[in-house]
Ligand SMILES: Nc1nc2c(c(=O)[nH]1)N(C=O)[C@@H](CNc1ccc(C(=O)N[C@@H](CCC(=O)O)C(=O)O)cc1)CN2
């Protein structure tokens with residue numbers, strides 16, 4: 355079912371007159387990657403974008419306010435849940451490529467787990483903004499590797515690191531909802547990347563339990579993740595519990 359155009363960020367269903375002449379559900383038939391900005395009601399898209407900007411600020415302020423001890427506990431709990439998920443679903447993921455992330459701006463720190471997985475035969479990668487407003491690329495990462503500053507000053511593996519395509523991708527969350535949708539920093543990078551990869555990696559959103567939203571008002575470009583994981587465990591799994 356296509357429901358995003360019936361959601362009104364200002365509350366209640368969209369008034370009849372605001373519905374699109376052509377439904378965004380047809381976007382997949384218009385654009386090869388399923389994304390057609392012309393299929394979006396511009397007024398509604400503007401409302402949603404404004405709401406998302408405000409929610410990102412609110413959620414990031416709340417995350418910044420966590421104590422060092424709380425932050426550490428979140429990282430430890432999330433790492434344990436992720437290790438368990440990888441063990442159950444991918445037999446530990448040895449021989450597979452998992453893209454992680456280098457934590458910035460108070461994101462949960464999974465770097466100890468990344469090093470541990472590397473030691474267990476998982477190939478680790480990190481996302482890189484190679485071209486602005488384009489899909490991310492992924493470069494091989496190994497513990498202790500000298501990093502360079504990438505876009506937004508995020509440390510990334512150097513340009514000569516091996517390019518990889520992940521089988522499993524971690525997506526850091528600023529916000530999330532119970533049906534697998536993600537709010538990030540607003541660059542649209544993960545959505546573009548998932549739209550471009552075929553087959554899609556198995557994607558696991560990593561975030562704080564307190565960052566749950568009732569809905570992110572999903573737009574045609576938003577791609578739901580396979581799993582949402584927080585320090586409280588699995589909050590959503592596409593294949594069910
Ligand atoms: N640790 C970490 N690494 C990551 C991500 C992440 O979320 N966390 N990314 C996950 O995708 C990618 C980088 N994401 C980025 C997202 C936004 C902007 C950026 O310049 N944002 C603009 C606002 C854009 C807008 O509002 O339209 C800005 O802040 O000025 C840069 C990089 C790859 N690496």
Ligand SMILES: Nc1ncnc2c1ncn2[C@@H]1O[C@H](COP(=O)(O)OP(=O)(O)OP(=O)(O)O)[C@@H](O)[C@H]1O
Pocket residue numbers: 387389406536537538539540541542543544545546549575576
């Ligand atoms: N597949 C796509 N093709 C073209 N543009 C896209 C695509 N996906 C997202 N965008 C653009 O990116 C913008 C930001 O998207 P969104 O609000 O979902 O960001 P986000 O998921 O929070 O960011 P990020 O993934 O970088 O953390 C949208 O306005 C949209 O126009």
